[in-house]
Amino acid sequence: MTEEQLSSYHPTLPPTTEEDRFSWLRLLRSRKVGPATFRRLLREHGSAQNALTALPEMARAAGINGYEICPPGVIEAELKAAKAANARLLCLGSADFPDALNDLSDAPPMLWAIGDVSLLRKPCIAMVGARNCSSLGARMARGLAADLGKQGYVVVSGLARGIDTSAHMAALDTGTVAVMAGGVDVIYPAENTDLARNIAQSGLRVSEQPMGVTPQARHFPRRNRIISGLARAVVVVEAAAKSGSLITARDALDQGREVLAVPGHPFDARAAGCNLLIRDGATLVRSAEDVVEALPQQQADLFEAPPATVSAEAAPSGAALHGEILARLGPSPIAEDQLIRDIAATAGEIGPALVDLELDGRIQRQPGGLLSLTA
Amino acid sequence: MTEEQLSSYHPTLPPTTEEDRFSWLRLLRSRKVGPATFRRLLREHGSAQNALTALPEMARAAGINGYEICPPGVIEAELKAAKAANARLLCLGSADFPDALNDLSDAPPMLWAIGDVSLLRKPCIAMVGARNCSSLGARMARGLAADLGKQGYVVVSGLARGIDTSAHMAALDTGTVAVMAGGVDVIYPAENTDLARNIAQSGLRVSEQPMGVTPQARHFPRRNRIISGLARAVVVVEAAAKSGSLITARDALDQGREVLAVPGHPFDARAAGCNLLIRDGATLVRSAEDVVEALPQQQADLFEAPPATVSAEAAPSGAALHGEILARLGPSPIAEDQLIRDIAATAGEIGPALVDLELDGRIQRQPGGLLSLTA
Numbered sequence: 001m002t003e004e005q006l007s008s009y010h011p012t013l014p015p016t017t018e019e020d021r022f023s024w025l026r027l028l029r030s031r032k033v034g035p036a037t038f039r040r041l042l043r044e045h046g047s048a049q050n051a052l053t054a055l056p057e058m059a060r061a062a063g064i065n066g067y068e069i070c071p072p073g074v075i076e077a078e079l080k081a082a083k084a085a086n087a088r089l090l091c092l093g094s095a096d097f098p099d100a101l102n103d104l105s106d107a108p109p110m111l112w113a114i115g116d117v118s119l120l121r122k123p124c125i126a127m128v129g130a131r132n133c134s135s136l137g138a139r140m141a142r143g144l145a146a147d148l149g150k151q152g153y154v155v156v157s158g159l160a161r162g163i164d165t166s167a168h169m170a171a172l173d174t175g176t177v178a179v180m181a182g183g184v185d186v187i188y189p190a191e192n193t194d195l196a197r198n199i200a201q202s203g204l205r206v207s208e209q210p211m212g213v214t215p216q217a218r219h220f221p222r223r224n225r226i227i228s229g230l231a232r233a234v235v236v237v238e239a240a241a242k243s244g245s246l247i248t249a250r251d252a253l254d255q256g257r258e259v260l261a262v263p264g265h266p267f268d269a270r271a272a273g274c275n276l277l278i279r280d281g282a283t284l285v286r287s288a289e290d291v292v293e294a295l296p297q298q299q300a301d302l303f304e305a306p307p308a309t310v311s312a313e314a315a316p317s318g319a320a321l322h323g324e325i326l327a328r329l330g331p332s333p334i335a336e337d338q339l340i341r342d343i344a345a346t347a348g349e350i351g352p353a354l355v356d357l358e359l360d361g362r363i364q365r366q367p368g369g370l371l372s373l374t375a
Numbered sequence: 376m377t378e379e380q381l382s383s384y385h386p387t388l389p390p391t392t393e394e395d396r397f398s399w400l401r402l403l404r405s406r407k408v409g410p411a412t413f414r415r416l417l418r419e420h421g422s423a424q425n426a427l428t429a430l431p432e433m434a435r436a437a438g439i440n441g442y443e444i445c446p447p448g449v450i451e452a453e454l455k456a457a458k459a460a461n462a463r464l465l466c467l468g469s470a471d472f473p474d475a476l477n478d479l480s481d482a483p484p485m486l487w488a489i490g491d492v493s494l495l496r497k498p499c500i501a502m503v504g505a506r507n508c509s510s511l512g513a514r515m516a517r518g519l520a521a522d523l524g525k526q527g528y529v530v531v532s533g534l535a536r537g538i539d540t541s542a543h544m545a546a547l548d549t550g551t552v553a554v555m556a557g558g559v560d561v562i563y564p565a566e567n568t569d570l571a572r573n574i575a576q577s578g579l580r581v582s583e584q585p586m587g588v589t590p591q592a593r594h595f596p597r598r599n600r601i602i603s604g605l606a607r608a609v610v611v612v613e614a615a616a617k618s619g620s621l622i623t624a625r626d627a628l629d630q631g632r633e634v635l636a637v638p639g640h641p642f643d644a645r646a647a648g649c650n651l652l653i654r655d656g657a658t659l660v661r662s663a664e665d666v667v668e669a670l671p672q673q674q675a676d677l678f679e680a681p682p683a684t685v686s687a688e689a690a691p692s693g694a695a696l697h698g699e700i701l702a703r704l705g706p707s708p709i710a711e712d713q714l715i716r717d718i719a720a721t722a723g724e725i726g727p728a729l730v731d732l733e734l735d736g737r738i739q740r741q742p743g744g745l746l747s748l749t750a
Contacts, residue, residue, distance in 0.1 A: 136640055263638035263650055265511055266661040275638055279659040286641040286650055 014093030015048070022075055023048035024091060028109055029070040029078070029210060030055060035106045036365045039092075040354075042109075062357070081211035085185040087112045090120075090206075100124065104229045104255055106365070108208035111226075112184040115204035119154045119175050125291060126156040126231035126252070128224070128245045129163025129238045134270055137238030140262055141166035144235060147288030149174025156230050158223060159192055159199070163237045163245075172198055177230065180207040181223040182215030221247055228252035232295050235285055236261040239273030246273045249282065258294050260285045321353040326373065329363060333370035389468030390423070397450055398423035399466060403484055404445040404453070404585060405430060410481045411740045414467075415729075417484075437732070456586035460560040462487045465495075465581075475499065479604045479630055481740070483583035486601075487559040490579035494529045494550050500666060501531040501606035501627070503599070503620045504538025504613045509645055512613030515637055516541035519610060522663030524549025531605050533598060534567055534574070538612045538620075547573055552605065555582040556598040557590030599623040600630070607670050608633035610660055614648030621648045624657065633669050635660045696728040701748065704738060708745035 015021040027048040028038050033055075041051035052069050059067030082089065090097045090111045098120040101107040125148050127141060145155045145167040155171035157164040159178040168176045178199050182188060184207035187196040199205055208226060209219060227248060228234045234252040236259070239245035249259045260283040264271020278284050283294040324343055328334075340350050354371070357363040364374050390396040402423040403413050408430075416426035427444050434442030457464065465472045465486045473495040476482040500523050502516060520530045520542040530546035532539040534553040543551045553574045557563060559582035562571040574580055583601060584594060602623060603609045609627040611634070614620035624634045635658040639646020653659050658669040699718055703709075715725055729746070732738040739749050 136642060140641065262641060263646075263653065263659070264640045265643070265646070266515065266637060267511060268640070271638075271640070272661075275659055275661055278638065278653060279661070279665070284638070284650055284654040284659075286647075286654070290654070 014091045014097070020048065021089060021091065022072075022079075023052060024110060025078065025089070026070045026072065026075050027051050027055075029074060031067065031070070032059075034365060035108050035208075038109045078211045081185065082112060085114060085211065087114045087184050087211065088117065089113075090117065096120070098230055100231070101226070101229050104225070106225065107229065108226060111206045111208055112211060113204060113206045114184050114200045116175075116202070117204060119177055119204045120230070122152065122154045122175065123295075124154045124156045124177065124231045126227045126234040126248075126257075127163065127167040128157060128227065128234060128236055128248050130240060130243060130245065130270060131160050131162040131164075133162040133166075133238045134268075137163060137262075137270065138166040141237045142170040144237065144262075144285070144288050144291065145170035145176075146174075148291060149176075151288060151292060153292075156227055158220075158227055159188070159196060159205075161189055161191070165192060165195060167237070168195055168199060168203075172202055176203040178203065178205045179223055179227045179230070180205055180209070180215070181219040183207055183209050183211045183213040185211050186214055188215050220244060221251075224248040225251045225255070228257050229255055231257060233258035233260055233291060235291055236274050236277060236282070238262065238264070238270050239277075240270055241272040241276060243273050246277065249277055258283065258296065260291055260294055262286075321350060322357060325350070325353055325357060326362065329371055329373045331373055333364075333366045333372040336371055339371060389466045389472070395423065396464060396466065397447075397454075398427060399485060400453065400464070401445045401447065401450045402426050402430075404449060406442065406445075407434075409740060410483055410583075413484045453586045456560065457487060460489060460586065462489045462559050462586065463492065464488075465492065471495070473605055475606070476601070476604050479600070481600065482604065483601060486581045486583055487586060488579060488581045489559050489575045491550075491577070492579060494552055494579045495605070497529045497550060498527065498670075499529045499531045499552065499606045501602045501609040501623075501632075502538065502542040503532060503602065503609060503611055503623050505615060505618060505620065505645060506535050506537040506539075507645075508537040508541075508613045509643075512538060512637075512645065513541040516612045517545040519612065519637075519660070519663050519666065520545035520551075521549075523666060524551075526663060526667060528667075531602055533595075533602055534563070534571060534580075536564055536566070540567060540570060542612070543570055543574060543578075547577055551578040553578065553580045554598055554602045554605070555580055555584070555590070556594040558582055558584050558586045558588040560586050561589055563590050595619060596622055596626075600626045603627035603632050604630055606632060608635055608666060610666055611636040611649050611652060611657070613637065613639070613645050614652075615645055616647040616651060618648050621652065624652055633658065633671065635666055635669055637661075696725060697732060700725070700728055700732060701737065704746055704748045708739075708741050708747040711746055714746060 015024050027033060027041065033041065042048060045051040045054055055069050056067055090113050092107060092109045096117050127145060129137060129141060141163045148155055149171045154175040154177055155167050156177045156179065157167045159168065159180060168178060176199060178196065180186065184205050187193050196205065224244065224247060228251050234249060234257055236245050236249055252259050259277060261274035261277040262285045263275055263278055266275060283290065285291055321343065325339065328339060328343065343350060354363065362374055364372050366372060390399050402408060402416065408416065417423060420426040420429055430444050431442055465488050467482060467484045471492050502520060504512060504516060516538045523530055524546045529550040529552055530542050531552045531554065532542045534543065534555060543553060551574060553571065555561070559580050562568050571580065599619065599622060603626050609624060609632055611620050611624055627634050634652060636649035636652040637660045638650055638653055641650060658665065660666055696718065700714065703714060703718065718725060729738065737749055739747050741747060
């Protein structure tokens, strides 16, 4: 590390004032600022307010005409809605932000939460599976969730029909977290309205989306990474081949989480996804004991560390590497690390160039630190 | 290796004359001579005839009164029955003896065979499972056996009810081997009489038991080691916890065979054994492709080696170590290798002492080279 890089070290702390929280939310809600870009901007500009000030010029330099940061009125409305819904904002680096998310490269910088946020301090197990599950699958989910709850684990799921619903319901008494795909105040599907209310009362609902957002297809995979990210392990209870649960399982592996699956007979198509996972190395689950046994024993580093501050790395503004970066990226995502090695420049040089290109809409960040050209 | 040990090297060849075969069979049918003892006696005495001559004196020295080797009339009757049943004797080290058994420490020195012995030269897959299988299990067994047969694999099983029956029937056209628990001419269960006849015609029946022996409980685990021993992989199609199929699976692992299992839902007790195996590392099977894919790629050493002769190792007659051996053995089996290390004597010294103790009924040999005190 050079002297210049060392001098740029400035750990970014979570917001401490209302004004600072306002700026964080405003930065995150600004166009083309996703979780990874948010972290990077904060790192490079020292504060959300500084980043907001710099954004329009960065956009202009990247050739984006008429870029505007999120208007303050939007944030005011969101905060008002949150107050009405009794929602609380959890910010990356704060004591109430779930530690488990700290080590994710695309962790949401902020989560809205309704309910008992202390559940996020307990060990969490995610349970996911088919919406159109069999009665056997639903029964299995109920049994697992109830037994895991009795053993002190919080059950995390997505409030969807089927397996999610069964898991939440069975864990209502012991603690359950629903990660919503849309706004934390927007209940979907409607048939789970009562369940969602019960979870807000005895459990916890969280979402990274703005208040009031109706969930759309693209929100679900984003949401799934939070389900697995919050958990020590992800149990897939029943899943067909090529189902969303398998994507969650893959995300979980990328995040270093244990992946477990409940087997089924090969003639049962609803078990095909689970059997595939087991064949590929997931732990076979017959009971809650199987789940607990599979949990990594050494969780100290990951889950008992003090709340992390936003990691600060050297990021001097380098020469424009845009052309070289674009030449090396394609529609298939590659790891940012790989890109840095290929280009033989430092992360600190490449970082700002990537932000520019992302703001410019020419490259896309994907979960797991992957980059690709925008299609 | 000392000079004396080198000078004792004399590879024992399979029997080449009728007289020699007679002696082999007679030695094997003599009381207290199991497969491991048979090999050892042959190694130590150079021929079955020599071993037969030495046996009574060895027994007397071991304190067994009135020990008699198998009377020749018994062997004559067995050979006559074999001729009537059109059974052929396959001897360890002969070209027609299955190579796959050569590397088993407790390989049967001889097998009776009725049918097409050339099937033993083809790659074999064992399929085992519950006698009281579900219709789903039977269907799975049929599908797997038929598909494996189409791909050139011979299906080995035990002619039992349930999974075995389904597997044999589906593989009749492509090649199937039934390993019988009793004599190769004694069909059990009676309901499989037609199937057994069909197997004799288009497949192969084998047994290590004397002709005419009615199968008894103790024969089944012994038989199972031959099923797994003949095969490159053992597929457990449906098995409850604590079932015989799990013992076969464990034997297969001891023999270095691949173990695979068809999963089922945890609520289905008939899948409990299979799920346990998968949890413990067995490969999950959904289809014949999964089986073929799991087969070890490098089979040359194991299956394409020329027929082995009975391995010859130095075995000078040593001092009586009986007391020390008995003191170190208990009811729980330990490996012979371990015993030799503990006693700090050579294998050549300990070997004859073990034969004495075994003939004396004081110690027992178990599959996998394990020894224990007789209970």
